[in-house]
Amino acid sequence: MAPAEIEDGTDVHCRLDELLEERGLTLTRLAEIVGVTVVNLSVLKNDRARAIRFSTLQAICRALDCEIGELLVLRPRG
């Protein structure tokens, strides 16, 4: 069964863009470090991902030296 869609007026926003800029990294470089394709990282960066593996999340947070809460935040739906 597919998980239910949550209807509370918020979206999960990925702050990958901001974190990359702060650390002076590019998406391509992060893809190399993390071992995830640029296409998949781009999906995540543009908030088009619908699910994320724990392993991907862990690898990105380790590469960017950040907490999960810094990478993913809830924001009001635009």
Added chain:
Amino acid sequence: MLLPMQTNTTPNTAHAIKLADRVSLWLFAAAGAVIAAWVAWSAVTRIIEVLPNRDVAVLATFAGTPAEAPIGPDGAPVPVALDQAVLTVPALPVASQWAIVIQQLVLMVAVIVGVAALVWLIRNVARGVVFCRTNTVLVATAGFVGLAGFIAVPFFGNMAANGGFAVLSERTFDNVIMSVDPFALVLWAFAVALLCTVFSIGERLQRDTEGLV
């Protein structure tokens, strides 16, 4: 909110298949189209041949009925067990005549629908769309129409043959045989059910993992 189920048959370049595979798929589609055209042509020809109901050739299956064949020295007759033979019947009973017409129509429809569904499936797969609601429906349609034809075509053929036997023997020859091979039927049904299951599980997995990074 649960979103309504959507059918996505948009070309997917990420899952595009190799050119060689695409060519093979289209060759299969072309072969299917040729087979469908040939079956339709022979079905129409057979119906035209049967409608006047004069000296109708009917394929009959026997249950090992003893007969003689000229296969001995200098064409001497040798006893053989008859498995299949073509009977020429002066005039078939109306029910048998229509059984042949229905048999040919069922055959034609089953082959055309089956081939059309498979060609549509090939088109989707060649565009990189493998698991989707449309493909599951196409596989199920081709499978179940094929199964229906597999049962109905010999059934109506058997009806026609029994009419032929009744006319030729003046209702004195009993030839009780099963029109469908049950072992083959079970195997086909299993294969069709398996394919439908694979496609519907594939479709669900694809939906569940869409957007997963």
